[in-house]
Amino acid sequence: MPSYKLTYFDARGFAEPARMLFHLAGVSFEDVRVSREDGSWEKVQDSTPFGKLPVLSVDGFDIPQSAAIIRYLANKFGYAGKSPEEKAWADAIVDQFKDFVGAFSELILAQRSGKSAEEIARISTEITTPAKEAWFKILNGILDKSKSGFLVGDGLTFADLVAVENVTTLEKNGFLVASEQPKLIALREKVYGIPAIKKWIDTRPDTPF
């Protein structure tokens, strides 16, 4: 078994689906969490391939970009989809998530950089809310047709992990009301109910993002 090290911040964010894949597969890994505050992020930044986190190190070979990391692990551990077509759909859902996050990060950026309340409201109305509604509509549409209750095929894929962690983050930050999204909440309960996932969820650090 290779030696795995996953480096990210002390957050779920873009690394959590990778952590969940390790727990699902019962594969041990080093869960390295750096911080901007104590300078540990600055220390590793120059050694990262793209200047960003997460980075997965496999026997010292570094892989950047969260979607590439989780696809790599999902293929290794059997959670990438069962056919080329299922894999393409899991990929497509994760790509769509990336598009949604792009729209969302504009709002976060505006808030952090101290934009006016008017400008923040404009971004929320014109960009973030439509992007969120489009993303929820896509997920609900897929779940409407799903026989297994999962997003792709008859079992869990990394697309489910990405979707449910996003549901948790949106809910924790007031962007999703559970009672308004019963299908997404049911998907999360299904995923969080898997014993290896449940065990991790019960013990993982509680972070807002």
Added chain:
Amino acid sequence: MPSYKLTYFDARGFAEPARMLFHLAGVSFEDVRVSREDGSWEKVQDSTPFGKLPVLSVDGFDIPQSAAIIRYLANKFGYAGKSPEEKAWADAIVDQFKDFVGAFSELILAQRSGKSAEEIARISTEITTPAKEAWFKILNGILDKSKSGFLVGDGLTFADLVAVENVTTLEKNGFLVASEQPKLIALREKVYGIPAIKKWIDTRPDTPF
């Protein structure tokens, strides 16, 4: 051989690497180009999985999202990378490209929606230019270490196609000066010199994007 139909606008954009993969593999496909002007896009929009293009239809099975589409084709035709680690790197480069395009599309959106020259200049200085420089730095860093001259391993992958088509689009629209990016231009010449690609480039519709 399955029946392939690729639906997009009359542009290179997010569909061109998929078209190039078909030409590289010598596999015929229906190159459907719809338009906002003549209403043909409106006609198909509701039938697309995510309300967007491109969509690849394989014997009637629809796959959305450009990166998912080209990864699917690259895996079928042998241009996805030769090992799980090479595949992860090709994926990571394409994901990084998506991050760059996200920053770039803010500028395009600001221009199209008639923002003030001041606001457009601000977006260009604060968001687009740093994102472009980061993207070029990553590509140049990879090419510096490459023995084959390709971005991943010793042969062409879909990451090369994404990168060189982006070089062409940036150059055509005044965002890249060829003499300032010799390594990216050399990569493009290498890719465009592959006979099957060259034949397609010589005959394909000439579009700005």
